[in-house]
Amino acid sequence: MKKVVLVTGANSGIGLALCKRLLSVDDQIHLCLACRNMQRAETARAALLCSHPGADIALLKVDVGSLKSVLEAAKELKQSKRYRRLDYLYLNAGIMPNPRIDFNAFINGLFSRKAIHMFATGEGLLTQEDQVTEDGLQNVFATNVFGHFILLRELEPFLCQSEKESLVIWSSSSNARRSAFSLTDYQHTQGKESYSSSKYATDLLSVALNNHYNKQGLYSSVVCPGLVMTHLTYGILPPFFWTLILPIMLLIRMFTNSFTLSPYNGAEALVWLFKQKPESLDPLAKYYSCTSGLGSNYVKPVKMDLDEEAAEAFYQKLLDLETKYRCWQN
Numbered sequence: 394m395k396k397v398v399l400v401t402g403a404n405s406g407i408g409l410a411l412c413k414r415l416l417s418v419d420d421q422i423h424l425c426l427a428c429r430n431m432q433r434a435e436t437a438r439a440a441l442l443c444s445h446p447g448a449d450i451a452l453l454k455v456d457v458g459s460l461k462s463v464l465e466a467a468k469e470l471k472q473s474k475r476y477r478r479l480d481y482l483y484l485n486a487g488i489m490p491n492p493r494i495d496f497n498a499f500i501n502g503l504f505s506r507k508a509i510h511m512f513a514t515g516e517g518l519l520t521q522e523d524q525v526t527e528d529g530l531q532n533v534f535a536t537n538v539f540g541h542f543i544l545l546r547e548l549e550p551f552l553c554q555s556e557k558e559s560l561v562i563w564s565s566s567s568n569a570r571r572s573a574f575s576l577t578d579y580q581h582t583q584g585k586e587s588y589s590s591s592k593y594a595t596d597l598l599s600v601a602l603n604n605h606y607n608k609q610g611l612y613s614s615v616v617c618p619g620l621v622m623t624h625l626t627y628g629i630l631p632p633f634f635w636t637l638i639l640p641i642m643l644l645i646r647m648f649t650n651s652f653t654l655s656p657y658n659g660a661e662a663l664v665w666l667f668k669q670k671p672e673s674l675d676p677l678a679k680y681y682s683c684t685s686g687l688g689s690n691y692v693k694p695v696k697m698d699l700d701e702e703a704a705e706a707f708y709q710k711l712l713d714l715e716t717k718y719r720c721w722q723n
């Protein structure tokens with residue numbers, strides 16, 4: 394049976410590279426590009442059809458930062474009857490708004506023993522300015538976590554089917570840090586590391602989803618694409634600066650294989666998961682895309698720094714928030 398794959402944030406960066414690579418692995422898939430901007434989605438579809446003429450590529454309009462948009466998208470998918478089920482749901486769309494580099498930390502870190510770790514994870518380097526959405530949620534949390542969670546909940550009938558397993562894949566980050574996340578402020582209204590907090594939240598959520606949904610045939614996994622040159626990283630530093638330091642990054646890649654740099658390389662773990670049996674995956678591992686100093690790609694599973702009680706507590710908080718929003722709608 395042909396596999397059905399839905400990818401959020403499919404029109405650029407890692408999402409677009411993933412779609413292209415998936416079509417190279419299996420050009421018979423039904424691919425659905427879930428994007429907020431239909432013009433950019435059309436351009437992405439045209440580019441994919443250039444390399445894979447005849448591929449089955451549909452578009453779905455969804456702004457994952459808006460609950461109204463997420464519910465409308467799910468409704469459209471159900472009403473269109475285009476698909477009977479979903480085999481893979483890539484929750485890849487993500488934002489890091491108004492990033493700022495702490496240059497003091499950068500200079501201090503550069504000459505410390507933690508230099509490579511700092512470059513690989515962005516730890517201590519990056520802060521963001523978050524905003525509040527029309528739903529009254531923190532934008533980074535709404536986009537990177539909650540909108541995707543509601544999309545998944547709405548698509549349960551497509552994902553939880555007895556005859557075959559489905560896999561949900563979250564684009565997390567090595568920047569996901571326990572210290573940036575708090576259960577009492579899980580939207581990160583107080584701090585300046587909303588991106589790191591949101592990615593840690595996806596890690597927790599994935600663990601809880603496995604505990605709650607595996608029996609219904611739904612599995613969840615988390616990936617880190619490594620450091621990749623995309624619109625997201627061009628928001629941190631301008632493209633010319635990244636080009637300027639490219640030789641240094643290629644040198645650092647000899648020591649930390651997390652500098653994948655190109656969207657193609659960054660999609661490695663996402664493509665690898667497509668080829669695995671969902672039930673064979675480790676629910677407590679994050680799968681990293683890696684590129685060696687000589688440029689070959691591979692995938693490395695790394696145990697996540699979390700505990701299952703915290704995952705469950707966070708999951709319950711999301712269910713409470715979901716209930717609250719559904720009550721408002723009715």
Ligand SMILES: NC(=O)c1ccc[n+]([C@@H]2O[C@H](COP(=O)([O-])OP(=O)(O)OC[C@H]3O[C@@H](n4cnc5c(N)ncnc54)[C@H](OP(=O)(O)O)[C@@H]3O)[C@@H](O)[C@H]2O)c1
Binds near residue numbers: 403622623
């Ligand atoms: N690049 C890295 O080094 C890196 C490292 C670790 C993790 N990641 C993660 O990888 C994922 C992909 O990022 P990327 O690097 O490929 O960045 P990107 O090129 O900026 O792509 C992000 C995608 O998400 C979409 N998106 C953003 N907000 C959205 C919303 N509210 N609704 C629907 N779509 C939305 C964007 O659509 P528009 O074109 O309309 O903006 C775009 O298609 C993200 O989750 C990111 O956090 C990236």
